Amino acid sequence: MIKRLINWWDGRFERRFSAVFPPNFNNPHDENSPYALSLSGKLLLEHQLPDDRHTLLENKYLIKIPAITKKHFDYACNRCGNRVQRFFASWPCGCGGACVYCRKCVQMGRVSCCSYLYIWSGQLVGFPRVERACAWEGELSWYQSVASERIVEAVDGQSHLLVWAVCGAGKTEMLFAGLERAFAEGKRVCLATPRADVVRELRPRFESAFPNVSIVARYGGSEEVDEGAQFLLATTHQLLYYARAFDVMIIDEVDAFPYHADPMLPYSTARALKPEATLIYLTATPRLDLRIRSHLNLLPTVFVPQRFHGHPLPVPVFHASFDLKKRNVPKALKTWLIEKKKADRRVLLFAPTIEKAEKLKGEIPGSISAHSEDPDRENKIRRFRQEEVDLLITTTILERGVTFPSIDVAVLDASHDVFDEAALVQIAGRAGRSPEDPDGDVVFFHDGASDAMVNARDSIRKMNKLAEKGGE
Template sequence: MGRVSSCSELLLWHSDHARGANAHEFAWSGRLTPLQKKASEELLTSVEQNKSHLLHAVCGAGKTELLFLSIFRCLEQGKRVCVAAPRTDVILELFPRFQKVFPKTTIHALYGGAPDQEGFAELILSTTHQLYRFEKAFDVVFVDEADAFPYYADETLQRAVKKATKQEAAIHYVTATPTKSLQTTNQSVLSRRYHGHDLPVPRFDSLWGYARQLNKGKVPHKLQQWIEEKTKTNTPFLVFLPTIEMLENFPGDLPRVHAEHPDRKELVMQLREKKISGLLTTTILERGITIENVQVAVVGAEQKIFTSSALIQISGRVGRSFQYPDGDIVFFHHGISREMDKAQTAIEGWNRS
C-alpha cells in the first residue's frame, strides 16, 4: 500500500457496489471424499444462513477444495467474495488454482508488490494487510490460516477484516490449528487427509551444540548427512531455521529464503520444479506451500519460535500427495521442548481418530 500518513487523502465509495457481468463457470472436475463432501455441505449451509463457520482440518486434508462450492454459489447470487490469509505465500499458492476453477470470474490477488490488475473483481484473494483498502465491500469472507502470525496477534488486522466485511456478513475461518478465539458454534472437522493415509509423525533427533557449530562455520554431522542423502536421491527438502541470522550465516551455497527475500516466490517455484535440491528457510514457509515429495528438517526445534502450532504446520508440508503420502520430518534439537511433544502428540492423535 505504500506509506500512509494522517495527511493522506483517502476516498470512500458510498454508492451501491458495482456488480460483475460475468456468467460464472465452475470448472473443477475433482471429486470430494465422503468426509470432504460432508464438511463442504456444512460450510455451504452456514454460508447460506450467514452464520460464521470454522473449518478445522488437518494439513493436507484438501481445505481449499471445500471452499469451491460455497464460493461458486455466492458468485452465482451476485455476491462479492474475499478469501484472505495472513501470508503472501498462501495467496500466491491459491491464485492460479482459483483461476482454473473459476475461469470466467474476474479474480484479483492482492499482496505487497502485487502488479496492478484491471476490472471489477468479484472474487478477491488478499493478504489480511491489504484489507485495509476496503470498507464494507464483501458479502462473504473466508480467512485461511487464521491462526497464523501476524493475524492472530494483531488486533488491527482482525479489525481490518471486519471493516472490509459488510455489516451483517459472517466471517468464516479455515485452519489446521485453530486458537480458542476462532471456535464457533458451527464447525466441521476433518481428521484425515484426502488420500486417506496417516499424517507423517515427526521424529526427534538430538543435535547437541548445533548453534555453536554453525557459528564456527561448520554444519553439524547429522544435519549434513541428512542434506546429502536428500540431495543424492534428488528428493526436494526444506530445512527450517529459528532465526534469520542463522539462516544467512549457514555454511555452504544452499538457496535460502525469509520474509523479506525478494526472490522467495521464484525460489519456491524452482524447488517445486526440481531445479534446485532444497531450501533453507525461516518459519515463513510453514504454511501455504505444497511441494510433491518434500522432506523436512527443523533445526533448533526446541526454540520458542517453534510453537506446537508452527511445528504441526511444518510437519504438514510432508506427505501431501497421492504418489508420496509419506516422508521424513525430523526435529533436530538441543533438548526436547513441551511444544515439540505437544505437536507430536497432536499428530498421533489425528492418526488414531
C-alpha cells in the first residue's frame, strides 16, 4: 500500500501535464524548418517566437495551448503547474476586462487567461553522435567507478537513479562516462541545479571535459541564448522554458532550496523530460522523501561514502560562544581568526543573515562578503578562489557546489534556524577538498548546540565509518 501511494504521488506531475501536453507532439512527416533546432523542446510565449510566427502556426510547426485554464472555480497554470488559488490574481491586461494571471511564475514572464504557450510540433531534431567526447584523462576511485557504471546503466536503460555521495566525492567526474555514452548516442542532456553559482562553477569544467559538445549555461541574469545546444547547464527555474526536450536529465544538489520546497520546480523538471528518458539525482544530503523511496527500493540508489582522495570528511568542532548575541565578532571567533592568520590559513566564514555578514565585514580587517543581494558576488568569489583574499564571509548561498583550495570553515551562530542538518553537512564539506590539504578545520560557533548541529556531526561520523569499512 505504501509503495502504491508513493508511486501515485511520484506520477502526479506526469498526469497533470500529460492532459495538456501530448506525450509526443512532433510530426515526423513534416519537412524540417530552419527554426527546428532553436525552437524544439521549448515552451514559449508569443513575444519569444520568430517574426513569421503566423506562417509557422498555419503550417502546424507550432501548436498553442492556453497558459491558464479554469475548471469550475479553480485556475491552473499550464507553465508552472500552480493550482494554489492564492497565487492567482487579476489585472487589467487590455483584452476587454480583468484577466487572471499566475503570480507563482510571473518572474519568468507574465502568463494570463488570454495568453498562450507555444510548442514546436515540426520534425524531431537530431543531435550529432559525438564519439569519444570526453577529454578527461583522470582516474576514478573504486567507489567512483561503481557509481560511474551505474550512471552509464541508467543512461542506457532510460531509468531513474539516485547518486548519494558525500561532499567532495567527485560527483562531476562520476558523470563523465554516462555523459560520453549519451553524446555518442546523439542524446540531448540537461544538468540542472538550484544555485546559479554552481552553474557558473561547473561550466568551465564541462567545457574542458567535453570540448566537442555544444554547451550553453542559463541562469537568472545570464545573457546566453539556447539555440539548440546538445548540453544545457541551467538553474532549475530555467526548466520552465522547456517541454519534452531532454533524453537525460541530471538534477544536482536535488535537496537544495528552493527545489525541495517548491512544487513548481519538480513539475517543470518532469515536463522537460522526453517520454522515455533518464533522470539522475545527485546529492550528499537527500531529503526524507528520497530516503524513503530509496529504502523501499522504489528509487535505485548508488552510495559513495568516501571522498575522491580517500581521506575522511572533516568532523565539525563545537565551540560555545555565549557573547555572540552581544558582539558582532564574539571573542571566541576573534581568537580563532587570529590563530588562522598566524598559521597562514584562508577562511570561509558563514553568517546566518545578510545583515550579519555585512556587520562582520565591517569589523574584520581584510575580509570581504558575498551574498545573494551582492551584485559583485561573482567577482568576489573568483578573487577568493584565486587566493587574492584570505577571508570570505558569506551566507548559505555558498553552502554547496563550490570548491576552494586549502581553506578552513567556520559557522557563526550555527544553532540559527537557517542552518538545518543538510546545510551544516554541506558547509562542513567545503573544507578538506584538496588532496594536498585534506584536513581542513570546521568549527561551529554557538550559544547552545541545536539538534541540527548534533545530527550533522553524527551524519559525518557515520559516513566516515562507512568509508573506512569499505576500504577494509
